[in-house]
Amino acid sequence: MMNIREELQKTAAAAKSLVALTTEQKNKVLLMMAFAVEQNGEKILEENKRDLEAAKEQGLSDAMMDRLALDHERLMGIVKSIEEVAHLEDPVGKLRLINEHENGLKINKVRVPLGVIGMIYEARPNVAAEASALCFKSGNAIVLRCGKEAIKTSFAIVTAMQSMLISNGLPADAIKLITDPDRKLMLELIQQDELLDVIIPRGGEGLIRFVTENSRVPVIQHYKGVCHLFIDESAEIEKAVALFLNGKIQRPGVCNALEGLLVHKNIAEEVLPQLQLHCGVNHIKVHACDKSYRYFEHLDGVERISEEGFGQEYLAKEIAIRIVDDIDMAIAHIDKFGSKHTEVICTQNENNAALFQKIVDASVVMVNASSRFSDGGQLGLGAEIGIATTKLHAYGPMGLEALTTEKYLVNGDGQIRA
Known part of the structure; x- marks a missing residue:
């Protein structure tokens, strides 16, 4: 079995370089x-096919299979993400003046790397590349621990990236992949508070809760993505339908897909019959509240939803729908059932838009834009290393700056405190 402590010591040393x-x-x-x-694309795709075949035999869900699968287009997306990180502004070394003491001391803060990042993920091989690129640009070393579903693909990607570290006289240990899928090793990894500075888990709620409950290292987490679209009474119908369809069916198995739809009672008669048609054509399963059920009762698989049924992360072509009396009721619903990930309002009322963005407690709050834009790349961060729905020390999609912290630089000329 791999000696986790010895491997982390190598990575910690590499971080210094x-x-x-x-x-x-x-x-x-x-x-x-x-x-x-x-250049290693063909090899990476071959290994991905092997991972997919094994995952299919293990009965991996459709959502997980979608996350695991690579094709040429997705592979080029990974390449582009690494290139975009290279062109992003480097936060490391940014200096800001805090204070000039009356005795002449100059107090500044400078951005510095966190150190060694532990990345735990499931069936997402793109994470290996994007997280490694972000950590390298921000001056951090990274330890990757992936699920067995993505191990072959991740190894091919990491090997390609490590080859360029070696070519430039840098230690390959700066990007380390733990290839042994033994769960005991993950438990040992998250206990290494002397060698790891932060853990970022990406995967299902079960994985994230396990890491959070067992780690001695600070954890950046989001448990699930329960994102809502609220169609306000002033919304443009065509716009609302487009936001719903893009948010729900473009990639239903990702965390920024819509899981809940809230519709103002004054616009329900106009918008819900159209949504019923689109749900039928696109085979979207509807979980409807008592007031909205009549609009969908002829759809295959439609179900009434109880109060306790809201707040589910379906990761599939399924949606929970509720008619609300006003914006206050919509916000109260989001408060109760949202996951602090992403919330959207479709409205032409500027006051309601401003109120929604001010009051709703989520890491990303959008007006008249698809929830699918809640992504580090789309928001200008380049790739993202994860999404934080806790508020220390980051909130929302995390890019380069979130992988740094600030330390004080105090410069004097022999001053002593009286």
């Missing part, structure tokens, strides 16, 4: 990593 790299040096290596992933 990244701190002194200039932005130009990091960008050069990242572009070489992107090239290496592209």
Whole structure:
């Protein structure tokens, strides 16, 4: 069995070698990593097929299979993500003045890497590339622990990226993949508070709760993505339908897909018959409240939903629908059943838009835009390493800056405190 502590010691040592790299040096290596992933594309896709075949035999869900699957287009998306990280502004070394003491002391804060990031993920091989790129650009070393479903694909990706570290005289241990899927190793990993600075789990709620409950290392988490669209009474029908369809069916198995639809009672008669047609054509299973049930009762599989039934993360072509009396009732519903991930309002009322964005407690709050834009790449962060729905020290999609912290720099000339 792998000795986790020894491996982490190597990675911690490797992290020290990244701190002194200039932005130009990091960008050069990242572009070489992107090239290496592209050049090894055929090998990566072959390994992905092997992972998919094994996952199918194990009965992996459709949502997980979708996350695991790579094709040429998705592979090029990974390459592009690494390239985009190379072109992003480097937060490391950013200096800001805090205070000039009356005795002449100059107090600044400077952005520095966190150190060693532990990344635990399931069937998402893109995480291996994107998380590694973000950590490298922000001066952090990374330890990757993936589920057995993605191990072959992840190994092929990480090997390609490590080759460029070696080519540039940098330690391969700066990007480490734990290839042994033994769950005991994950438990041991998350106990290493002396060698790991933070753990970021990405996967199902069960994985994230296990890590959070057992870790001695600080954990950045989001348990699930229960995202809502609220169609306000002033909404444009065509716009509302488009936001619903894009949020629900473009990729239903991801955390920024819609799971709940709230419709103002004054617009229900106009919008719900149209949504009923689209749900039928697109084979969307509807869980309808008592007031909305009559609009969907002829659909296959429609179910009435109780109060306790709301707040589910379906990760499939399923949606919970509720008619609400007003914006206050919509916000109260989101407060109770949302997951602090992403919430959307469709409205032409500027006051309601402003109120929704001010009051709703979620890491991303949108007006007249698809929930599918709640993604680090789409929000200008390049790739994202994860989404935080807790508020320390990040909230929402996490990019480069979220992988750094600030330390004080105090410069004086012999001052002593009286």
